[in-house]
Amino acid sequence: MQPFKITCNQYNIAYYCTRYQxxxxxxxKLAFRYIGHKGDSCDYSFEDLDGQSNRYANLLxxxxxxxxxxxxxxxxxxxxxxxxxxxxxxxxxxxxxLYSNFGEEALxxxxxxxxxxxxxxxxxxxxxxxxxxPQLEHLKYILVVDGTENDEKALALxxxxxxxxxxFEVSVTGPDAPSVLHYTSGSTGKPKGVQHVHKSILTQxxxxxxxxxxxxxxxxxxxxxxxxxxxxxxxxxxxxALGVSQLHYGGAYNAETWMELLENEGITKxxxxxxxxxxxxxEDKKIFKRFSLNKLHYIFSVGEPLNPEINLWAxxxxxxxxxxxxxxxxxxxxxxxxxxxxxxxxGSMGRPIDIIEAAILSEGGRPxxxxxxxxxxxxTPWDSMLTAYLNNEAAFxxxxxxxYYYTGDMAFCDEEGYYHFVGRNDDVINTAGHLISPFEVExxxxxxxxxxxxxxxxxxxxxxxxxxxxxxxxxxxxxWTDDLELKIRIFLSNxxxxxxxxxxIRLIEEVPKNKSGKxxxxxxxxxxxxxxxxxxxTMDI
Amino acid sequence: xxxxxxxxxxxxxxxxxxxxxxxxxxxxxxxxxxxxSLSHLNLVxxxxxxxxxxxxxxxxxxxxxxxxxxxxLEQLIQQKQH
Numbered sequence: 325m326q327p328f329k330i331t332c333n334q335y336n337i338a339y340y341c342t343r344y345q346x347x348x349x350x351x352x353k354l355a356f357r358y359i360g361h362k363g364d365s366c367d368y369s370f371e372d373l374d375g376q377s378n379r380y381a382n383l384l385x386x387x388x389x390x391x392x393x394x395x396x397x398x399x400x401x402x403x404x405x406x407x408x409x410x411x412x413x414x415x416x417x418x419x420x421x422l423y424s425n426f427g428e429e430a431l432x433x434x435x436x437x438x439x440x441x442x443x444x445x446x447x448x449x450x451x452x453x454x455x456x457x458p459q460l461e462h463l464k465y466i467l468v469v470d471g472t473e474n475d476e477k478a479l480a481l482x483x484x485x486x487x488x489x490x491x492f493e494v495s496v497t498g499p500d501a502p503s504v505l506h507y508t509s510g511s512t513g514k515p516k517g518v519q520h521v522h523k524s525i526l527t528q529x530x531x532x533x534x535x536x537x538x539x540x541x542x543x544x545x546x547x548x549x550x551x552x553x554x555x556x557x558x559x560x561x562x563x564x565a566l567g568v569s570q571l572h573y574g575g576a577y578n579a580e581t582w583m584e585l586l587e588n589e590g591i592t593k594x595x596x597x598x599x600x601x602x603x604x605x606x607e608d609k610k611i612f613k614r615f616s617l618n619k620l621h622y623i624f625s626v627g628e629p630l631n632p633e634i635n636l637w638a639x640x641x642x643x644x645x646x647x648x649x650x651x652x653x654x655x656x657x658x659x660x661x662x663x664x665x666x667x668x669x670x671g672s673m674g675r676p677i678d679i680i681e682a683a684i685l686s687e688g689g690r691p692x693x694x695x696x697x698x699x700x701x702x703x704t705p706w707d708s709m710l711t712a713y714l715n716n717e718a719a720f721x722x723x724x725x726x727x728y729y730y731t732g733d734m735a736f737c738d739e740e741g742y743y744h745f746v747g748r749n750d751d752v753i754n755t756a757g758h759l760i761s762p763f764e765v766e767x768x769x770x771x772x773x774x775x776x777x778x779x780x781x782x783x784x785x786x787x788x789x790x791x792x793x794x795x796x797x798x799x800x801x802x803x804w805t806d807d808l809e810l811k812i813r814i815f816l817s818n819x820x821x822x823x824x825x826x827x828x829i830r831l832i833e834e835v836p837k838n839k840s841g842k843x844x845x846x847x848x849x850x851x852x853x854x855x856x857x858x859x860x861x862t863m864d865i
Numbered sequence: 866x867x868x869x870x871x872x873x874x875x876x877x878x879x880x881x882x883x884x885x886x887x888x889x890x891x892x893x894x895x896x897x898x899x900x901x902s903l904s905h906l907n908l909v910x911x912x913x914x915x916x917x918x919x920x921x922x923x924x925x926x927x928x929x930x931x932x933x934x935x936x937x938l939e940q941l942i943q944q945k946q947h
Contacts, residue, residue, distance in 0.1 A: 449898055451883055452882075806914065810911060817880075
């Protein structure tokens with residue numbers, strides 16, 4: 325396969341994923357096969373992808389959306405997700421994506437902070453969006469992909485799209501023009517908008533080719549939702565920049581269905597998550613004997629550390645190795661990985677890709693010796709790195725110091741140059757590959773009238789890597805009941821998302837805080853794990 | 866008074882925060898936004914509490930649609946009455 329190359333100073337991501345492919349002989353090649361949860365299937369060529377995304381670009385332009393405006397998709401995995409995302413980028417507006425499981429508070433935080441001017445969604449998600457609407461003063465348009473008629477708040481897309489031209493000339497877009505926006509959680513404050521630029525396509529296509537090993541003839545499946553960075557970097561940009569055909573499946577996890585898809589569709593490269601692989605590990609091994617995966621060359625995973633047991637299981641049951649990859653929303657593409665061509669070291673993150681420089685730095689910013697744990701950092705700049713946390717320069721400056729991006733992960737490097745994840749240096753919870761802010765969950769818990777105080781931590785979990793655990797103090801005279809617990813769970817599920825809902829809720833007499841009022845999550849975690857909490861001299865008793 | 870299916874529908878509306886949900890026996894998790902493996906637990910516990918029954922874990926894992934959930938529920942309600 326030819327390496328990806330920029331032509332005529334055009335950096336526009338959507339141009340390379342669509343028009344460029346058509347101009348290079350791929351117009352009739354399959355861009356993606358969409359299979360819905362009921363098994364319904366539809367194929368789209370690169371010409372289709374180009375034409376459909378052009379319709380979105382024309383419509384958005386007619387509505388007055390212009391370069392630099394922020395437009396979100398709030399959709400599950402469906403063809404319109406891809407057309408809309410690429411259409412937004414073609415206009416040089418910024419394409420944000422929202423996980424379709426987000427509740428009204430999660431939506432209000434993200435759409436409000438970004439001052440988004442439009443959201444593209446579907447009818448069944450409108451209610452959640454409408455509940456957030458009073459807080460969204462900048463939002464001009466709600467565009468509904470399956471809408472049938474306009475009302476005062478939402479416009480039906482199908483009739484408007486059918487009148488829009490399928491031709492659109494993408495203006496020359498510079499390397500540093502803002503492109504994709506994803507929100508990520510920190511341990512303090514609201515979620516932060518991670519801004520990327522169009523030249524990220526260079527690193528995304530490089531890693532798609534040299535790490536995921538994508539080739540012209542591949543049929544590739546990335547299971548990530550487009551609400552997360554993996555879903556855009558490797559479910560859209562990387563593979564389509566290379567003209568690779570993809571499967572997009574709109575259904576949920578089901579072991580037999582997934583195995584059928586891998587076999588029947590002849591998937592050759594598969595990118596998934598450790599939690600999904602751990603769920604497969606729990607299934608009866610007999611299931612896997614019914615399927616032949618001889619077309620599948622490689623399995624890759626991302627999201628959380630891949631435990632060595634998964635590699636042992638995959639070798640025995642699937643007859644395959646699993647290559648673990650590491651990256652973050654902020655890095656925009658894979659940075660450190662196990663990959664074909666180098667020996668897998670089970671349990672390690674792998675080695676840095678050739679085009680970046682990783683380092684383990686001490687508290688004082690000096691390189692740590694081999695085997696010593698320190699801050700995992702990436703030397704700046706690289707093409708897919710974040711360029712800003714939207715409206716939050718202070719947070720950005722905290723992460724970039726002396727020419728290094730501090731990832732927030734603690735790790736060490738061994739004598740063979742493999743990196744090993746040790747933990748986070750903050751309180752962010754990684755549950756099934758999704759980062760959850762304890763602050764966000766704590767704040768939402770406090771909206772429940774019965775709760776006086778709350779604190780949230782992440783605790784190790786065999787399936788999810790980490791689970792969300794909440795400690796709450798009830799207001800005086802409130803009695804803890806099963807009904808109240810259920811009420812809390814349902815409230816969090818609908819206000820934030822089901823993934824942010826605690827797996828375990830514990831009552832506590834008082835939330836431990838230091839003398840300046842900061843929640844001492846480290847102490848709670850030690851209590852929860854039955855460990856010594858260590859120095860508690862700063863605790864306000 | 867609401868029949869069992871109507872009561873079940875009301876529980877769906879409460880759990881998924883949407884008064885317009887209209888379930889049928891053929892409804893699956895793919896048809897209701899937000900019905901995933903995590904929120905499924907909220908649904909199961911809500912049904913158990915409302916009807917005063919307890920599902921068997923193996924049974925829960927086998928449900929493919931609302932109809933199968935309903936069959937399990939009716940069986941447990943009958944057992945409770947006898």
